[in-house]
Amino acid sequence: xxSRSLGERLGLFVRFARVQFLPVVLAPLLxxxxxxxxxxxxxxxxxxxxxxxxxxxxxxxxxxxxxVYDFVNGVDQVSERMFPKEFPGWxxxxxxxxxxxxxxxxxxxxxxxxxxxAVYLAAVVGWIALAIAASGILLGYxxxxxxxxxxxxxxxxxxxxxxxSFGAIPALGAFYVLTGGLSLLPLLVSIPSxxxxxxxxxxxxMIFYDSYKAAGKRSLAVVLGRAxxxxxxxxxxxxxxxxxxxxxxxxxxxxxxxxxLLALPVLLLKGLPSGAExxxxxxxxxxxxxxxxxxxFSVLLAVGLIL
Numbered sequence: 001x002x003s004r005s006l007g008e009r010l011g012l013f014v015r016f017a018r019v020q021f022l023p024v025v026l027a028p029l030l031x032x033x034x035x036x037x038x039x040x041x042x043x044x045x046x047x048x049x050x051x052x053x054x055x056x057x058x059x060x061x062x063x064x065x066x067x068v069y070d071f072v073n074g075v076d077q078v079s080e081r082m083f084p085k086e087f088p089g090w091x092x093x094x095x096x097x098x099x100x101x102x103x104x105x106x107x108x109x110x111x112x113x114x115x116x117x118a119v120y121l122a123a124v125v126g127w128i129a130l131a132i133a134a135s136g137i138l139l140g141y142x143x144x145x146x147x148x149x150x151x152x153x154x155x156x157x158x159x160x161x162x163x164x165s166f167g168a169i170p171a172l173g174a175f176y177v178l179t180g181g182l183s184l185l186p187l188l189v190s191i192p193s194x195x196x197x198x199x200x201x202x203x204x205x206m207i208f209y210d211s212y213k214a215a216g217k218r219s220l221a222v223v224l225g226r227a228x229x230x231x232x233x234x235x236x237x238x239x240x241x242x243x244x245x246x247x248x249x250x251x252x253x254x255x256x257x258x259x260x261l262l263a264l265p266v267l268l269l270k271g272l273p274s275g276a277e278x279x280x281x282x283x284x285x286x287x288x289x290x291x292x293x294x295x296x297f298s299v300l301l302a303v304g305l306i307l
Contacts, residue, residue: 031298
């Protein structure tokens with residue numbers, strides 16, 4: 001490997017770990033934090049900071065191990081042949097900018113940070129904090145890693161893992177750490193966040209549909225095809241809004257939660273499902289819009305719970 005400056009190494013790390021996607025785990029954490037505040041006005045800055053540190057570390061570890069095993073499993077080699085060399089944001093390992101061993105080291109280091117935070121929180125708050133963290137660690141690791149390789153099986157197992165990892169698990173974890181107890185509330189309010197983050201992954205997988213299909217990676221987008229996947233993301237978005245409206249209607253969350261309706265214009269920016277396949281760059285643009293919508297929705301929901 002050629003010698004690189006500190007700035008180059010940092011840029012490579014950001015690219016490898018996909019640090020730009022940190023908001024997808026911080027958003028449901030914020031929803032869980034808001035649920036804790038709404039339920040008991042509980043807020044401990046130290047515990048909250050550690051919770052966010054551990055969750056951010058877990059996301060970086062999971063993204064890193066996903067890239068490592070996409071290469072080990074042969075998916076990235078197929079994508080490398082199908083995508084142009086100048087394709088932006090492409091993974092460092094297949095481009096020879098990082099070794100598999102370095103990828104394992106980065107992932108393992110951040111898994112250790114996340115586990116250390118979980119153990120400390122368990123000692124301070126209760127063992128359930130460790131159980132919640134362990135479920136997130138296992139799902140993040142086995143999303144692409146053998147023997148489970150959840151995102152390769154064709155039964156929406158990877159998407160279920162995403163739904164839980166970016167919905168119920170962080171929201172319930174935040175609620176438990178801040179209140180010391182469990183409740184149905186964080187699980188209910190986490191459902192929209194989990195669905196919308198699943199939409200981000202589904203839309204992202206439409207970019208790589210051809211290479212995933214050729215490599216035998218049977219993510220849900222590959223099983224359904226691009227047109228039906230796009231329709232599914234529209235349905236899941238509608239379900240996220242419907243659940244929020246229902247929770248307000250039955251009095252489980254405050255009327256201010258209807259602030260999520262302000263996110264609708266961002267959702268509509270990507271347009272209604274057309275039933276026709278689009279050029280790959282269009283799916284990349286759609287992914288950014290779906291990502292922005294997911295984060296904005298969760299932030300507005302959290303604000304509504306706090307108000």
